[in-house]
Amino acid sequence: MRYIEPHAHMVSRTTDDYRQMALMGCVAISEPAFWAGWDRSTADGFEDYFRQLTEFEPRRAALYGIKHYTWLCLNPKEGENRKLAREVVERIPKFLDRPNVLGIGEIGLNRNTLNELETFRDHVRLALDHRQLILIHTPHLEDKHKGTRLIVEALLSFPGIEPSRVMIDHAEEHTADMILSNGFRTGLTLYPETKVSLARAVDIVETYGFDRIYVNSACDWGHSTPTAVPQFMMEMRRRGHSDESIRKVVFENPIAFMRQSPHFVTPAGELESVPVGAA
Amino acid sequence: MKCPLTATQIADEYFIENRHRLLDIAAFLDRLERSAGSEDSSQDFRVRAFRDAIGTLLDGRGDRARRIQMVFSDPTLEPRAALDRKAAYGAFHADQEAK
Numbered sequence A: 001m002r003y004i005e006p007h008a009h010m011v012s013r014t015t016d017d018y019r020q021m022a023l024m025g026c027v028a029i030s031e032p033a034f035w036a037g038w039d040r041s042t043a044d045g046f047e048d049y050f051r052q053l054t055e056f057e058p059r060r061a062a063l064y065g066i067k068h069y070t071w072l073c074l075n076p077k078e079g080e081n082r083k084l085a086r087e088v089v090e091r092i093p094k095f096l097d098r099p100n101v102l103g104i105g106e107i108g109l110n111r112n113t114l115n116e117l118e119t120f121r122d123h124v125r126l127a128l129d130h131r132q133l134i135l136i137h138t139p140h141l142e143d144k145h146k147g148t149r150l151i152v153e154a155l156l157s158f159p160g161i162e163p164s165r166v167m168i169d170h171a172e173e174h175t176a177d178m179i180l181s182n183g184f185r186t187g188l189t190l191y192p193e194t195k196v197s198l199a200r201a202v203d204i205v206e207t208y209g210f211d212r213i214y215v216n217s218a219c220d221w222g223h224s225t226p227t228a229v230p231q232f233m234m235e236m237r238r239r240g241h242s243d244e245s246i247r248k249v250v251f252e253n254p255i256a257f258m259r260q261s262p263h264f265v266t267p268a269g270e271l272e273s274v275p276v277g278a279a
Numbered sequence B: 001m002k003c004p005l006t007a008t009q010i011a012d013e014y015f016i017e018n019r020h021r022l023l024d025i026a027a028f029l030d031r032l033e034r035s036a037g038s039e040d041s042s043q044d045f046r047v048r049a050f051r052d053a054i055g056t057l058l059d060g061r062g063d064r065a066r067r068i069q070m071v072f073s074d075p076t077l078e079p080r081a082a083l084d085r086k087a088a089y090g091a092f093h094a095d096q097e098a099k
């Protein structure tokens, strides 16, 4: 079965990972801009990263037959630095026409600070001004519930927000409901220790249904599993779910979200009939 | 929706791996009691939250995963005034927040 990896930081991964993902049926990857594990010192440093995401990484993915998409921003881990955030936000628009850019992300909160929230709002405004999709990172561990609530409230305060054009990622048992009940899309991140396990991800899908939800590995430079989505597919089978249900979560739902960007190319022979923005 | 598996099928699939996890938790609590040094493990805010979570696990009220998430979560409503550290702890550090 073909699948889409909607959240992976491939700049941190090896060609072996690309090969393994391709062998397991991955046809497209979307890569949000994220923290390098250390703070970048200048807006020029971000521009270089955006060039890597829009020029070099798509070529690397193409060697394995994988289509590469990306999202641009200054990420929440660096959002406390307001001066740098403003500089980076000013430089993003010139990259938005690049053919693999789907929108603004992953923006959001890290430790739920006032500055992070301001940086988040700057990015939402940028996305709305340029009619871009939005991909959101929710905070980790004890900060997740409060941060998700602050994010949902901030989004709803923008009159132009269209919830079906917004993905609020890294949901867990205590945050999925507030995201979905406000009309947003949500993602479950399959991590070895934090976020959700394979079995809990299937539990959450069983609890909230198969609409507006997808799963991802969020693999990066830390302890993470680039083949987590196919492992989720196995867990769904173990639970007795049909191929149609599995395909909806790992293939159709990412397409329904990303197709709302004119840059997304629907995989050949697939889903031409799925309306743009369908659940 | 309900889980499509029967209770017996769920036990067939998941009992062994969760038995393993339960023993890991038991051994973690034993290890805390065998710890070097004189401090009481309940002084650690993470260990206190962990024990509270075990209470939730056993209270028979269902919806356990979501409610245990809330045991570990920051219950405050206002954004932090400034960044204190980059990484979360895993449990709400009430004493730290009070400072």
Ligand SMILES: [Zn+2]
Residues within 6 Å of the ligand: A007, A009, A032, A034, A106, A137, A218
């Ligand atoms: Zn990420």
